[in-house]
Amino acid sequence: MIVILKKNPEEKQLQNLMAWLKSLNITIHPSEGETHKVLGLVGDTSVVDIDLLRALDIVEDVKRVQEPYKNANRKFHEQDTVIPVGQTTVGGGSFSVIAGPCSIESEEQVCLIATAVKACGATMLRGGAFKPRTSPYAFQGLRDRGLTLLLEAKKLTGLPVVTEIMDLSQLSLFDEVDVIQVGARNMQNFELLKELGHTGKPILIKRGLANTLQELLMSAEYVMAGGNDRVILCERGIRTFETATRNTLDLSAVPMLKRMSHLPVIVDPSHATGLSWMVKPMALAATAAGADGLMIEVHNDPKRALCDGAQSITPEAFRDVMRGVNAILPHAYRPEKEAHA
Ligand code: PEP
Ligand code: MN
Numbered sequence: 001m002i003v004i005l006k007k008n009p010e011e012k013q014l015q016n017l018m019a020w021l022k023s024l025n026i027t028i029h030p031s032e033g034e035t036h037k038v039l040g041l042v043g044d045t046s047v048v049d050i051d052l053l054r055a056l057d058i059v060e061d062v063k064r065v066q067e068p069y070k071n072a073n074r075k076f077h078e079q080d081t082v083i084p085v086g087q088t089t090v091g092g093g094s095f096s097v098i099a100g101p102c103s104i105e106s107e108e109q110v111c112l113i114a115t116a117v118k119a120c121g122a123t124m125l126r127g128g129a130f131k132p133r134t135s136p137y138a139f140q141g142l143r144d145r146g147l148t149l150l151l152e153a154k155k156l157t158g159l160p161v162v163t164e165i166m167d168l169s170q171l172s173l174f175d176e177v178d179v180i181q182v183g184a185r186n187m188q189n190f191e192l193l194k195e196l197g198h199t200g201k202p203i204l205i206k207r208g209l210a211n212t213l214q215e216l217l218m219s220a221e222y223v224m225a226g227g228n229d230r231v232i233l234c235e236r237g238i239r240t241f242e243t244a245t246r247n248t249l250d251l252s253a254v255p256m257l258k259r260m261s262h263l264p265v266i267v268d269p270s271h272a273t274g275l276s277w278m279v280k281p282m283a284l285a286a287t288a289a290g291a292d293g294l295m296i297e298v299h300n301d302p303k304r305a306l307c308d309g310a311q312s313i314t315p316e317a318f319r320d321v322m323r324g325v326n327a328i329l330p331h332a333y334r335p336e337k338e339a340h341a
Contacts, residue, residue, distance in 0.1 A: 005058055098294065164182070
């Protein structure tokens, strides 16, 4: 439930209102809007007499919130969330580019790619150490050793690193990881999300293969309910009846998620399409649609990649994508610039 207060509410009456709501076991999240102060009420609001509330002198309006996500909801938090990561920030107007191999394969490989993507303007390095593979016989990642190599590349380039956690038992290995990724297959691993809510680390949550935007936001809510509000959302394609591409990139998720939530939204055109030649057009389209960033798989020798070679682009191709992205960025869709939003 949301209570919109009249302009400049009388302080005594406001205190009385807050005390009454608290006595009903309601948690109050106040926020300052452009013109009005707003109170987000969390808890069992069914005990609140909405007519009584609406009738109060200092109350302009009361709205029932249908959405079950509160912390992630833009209605409670008008401003974009900005997440500091190393020397860079994610969200709130910065454009983040997370690039690197699908999997860390060797020190030479990850360091070479890290150096190359940094030179092209990547702001973060990605690389999987624990790989969620459909087949148990496929390369499972270098695991602990992979994380060590990723941290070597971080030391070498200064780029913050993003890597996937698959299980809670791995958490102690992630101390020096800058952003912990929750993969599409783990988007609804609620115990994992709850625990990540107790870390102070930014958490990048990828949309599940068959999950709605509301479900993605509910997963973000799990992390945020634990006290960690540093969540980055990632659209990476969903499963549809189409088979020409690995997944179907739902670009409409970008403006929609940004309307529903204040959290940064990035797009992964690599897993979305599964095809290296489609990474550029989809990266450009995602940028134009108003994404806060991209996650792109880059490999120095895609044909010999141990995982996802078909969708990995070379550092040269990545340079070309970056050129295109930078050309589009000034023209990207920004809801606040729209006259008729
Ligand atoms: C990945 O980013 O390496 C990955 C496995 O992606 P997803 O969870 O989106 O399939
Ligand atoms: Mn991959």
